[in-house]
Amino acid sequence: METLKPSNFIRDIINHDIKVEESSLSRVETRFPPEPNGHLHIGHAKSICLNFGLAAEYNGVCHLRFDDTNPTKEEAEYVEAIKRDVKWLGFDWGQHLYYTSDYFDKLYKCAVELIKKGKAFVCHLSPDEIRQYRGTLTHPGQNSPYRERSVEENLELFEGMRRGEFDEGSCVLRAMIDMSSPNLNMRDPVLYRIIKNTPHHRTGANWCIYPSYDYSHPISDALEGITHSICTLEFEDHRPLYDWILNELSLFDSHPKQIEFARLNLTYTVMSKRKLLELVTGNFVAGWDDPRMPTISGLRRRGYTHEAIRKFCEVIGVAKANSIVDIALLEHCLREDLNQRAARVMAVLNPLRLVIDNYPEGLLTEELDAENNPEDSSMGSRKIPFGKVIYIEQDDFCEQPPKGYFRLAPGCEVRLKHAYYVRCVDVIKDNDGRVMEVHCTYDPETKGGWSKDGRKVMGTLHWVSVEHAIPAEVRMYSHLFIKPNPEDEGDFKSNLNPDSLITLTSAMIEPSLANAAANSRYQFLRHGYFCVDTDSALNMPVFNRTVSLKDSWLKGGKAK
């Protein structure tokens, strides 16, 4: 089934551009330009899918460019992590891997050109003074006293900056635009600043001056032949500057078009790098790849498929309105994908012993057939050992069942998935009245879970044979925050969900899972989708709950 790609304003712009330029060059070239100062999250995935997706759609290419112009914040470690994440999402930049730092020489030459044109000057105002001279939102700024220096002097000073003759913070190179512009970005913005004693992860100590984002980005785009430079809304105000830079530098024959879209926000989580870093450094989570994090690595470890993430990025659309997408939509895309591919297995999370009184005490283990995936018969079936004593879920037995409950209760009959019908005949409790064991009788005529007499049972329970069960640790993850918008009021950390991780250590899983490979995904029947965590040990597999199954009983049925 071919799903029609929803239209969006960026596609409209590109379609228009291609039509207008059809006689000349109608290529499409985009780029994903992360700064290597943190890990990628699902918000970046939106941008990645957009940029790589658009390029693919128009038979163009998408570059991966590390925007590494600030050595005080960037690290090589992030570069590798980012590459891995983009690859995992299934995108290929081919030969188009770039670094802004590769352009430092060219960027420097362009700056010299600007100075020669009288469009840039070295300013010795302190950071504080620059701020004062900039004016405010409602009042124009004032020209820097250094604005009138001669081209020769500026050239000499800038060269001196490059040679390291000035202290950090003592001077900067500024564009000469308009200090009275209502757009603060045009009030003689800083083009170069001095950063000393902080080696750059790629250029080491070769440079002590570094270009600003506003200056380097348009030039990098133009150098690479980018046609559409897609970024987020907050850069809308910077577009005049982006265009100014390229217009002043006549050496480029292409002038990329900057297009801004609204970044992704999701309910029950946070997306800013700063806040995510805070969660990691404050040990509120176990690291960047903690399965509760919205990072690509976190989602991956949680058990998300890249297909689900990509589908999500497609269905949320692209627009310019700020929005917060319901995380239920992400989970929907995940379930939709996992439902097709995940093998069904049985796992009892909170075990309760069930003894079948009339089941023979034979030495031979009875093995039952179980389909692996009702959605996909090509996934085949497996044998599951049955027994006189099995584990069922504590929640699947209730001594005094509420209306509408159709699991096991005294006197009631249910089906054990793939096995037999059993009827509860006795309940054993401890001194505190807690149910310790349930006794049942089974009907040998219902093997496989069918009854010849057409007798109906409402409930079907999953189970695991006590004799064959394998203990496992199961990590039940849920939303990281208790509020749809954690940033709403006060410190976002005060809205952390204390139950975002509940570790179950006495779960029992069916023996077929004994050698489950790390990262493999399963559906634990009636529970949800789980994946094998890398923390798994030889005798203690660890499963992460990726997402629960929808539960109309918990949701509405139980309440009624």
Add this chain to the structure above:
RNA sequence: UGGGGUGUGGCCAAGCGGUAAGGCAUAUGGUUUUGGUCCAUAUAUUCGAGGGUUCGAAUCCUUCCACCCCAGCCA
């Protein structure tokens, strides 16, 4: 108060002058050896508000309102 943006059902989002797509969520019913999946049905007389143009407006004009972004030598 200067500038730049955005406002379509609970959440996203199409629509680009011809009489409100789609998805999620929600509710109900059907199927079902997962209270899963699947299937069906329901939910905006109305597009931030008012005024205007037009035979006809969410789409054009106008006024107003709300929200977001900008005063880093961050990106």
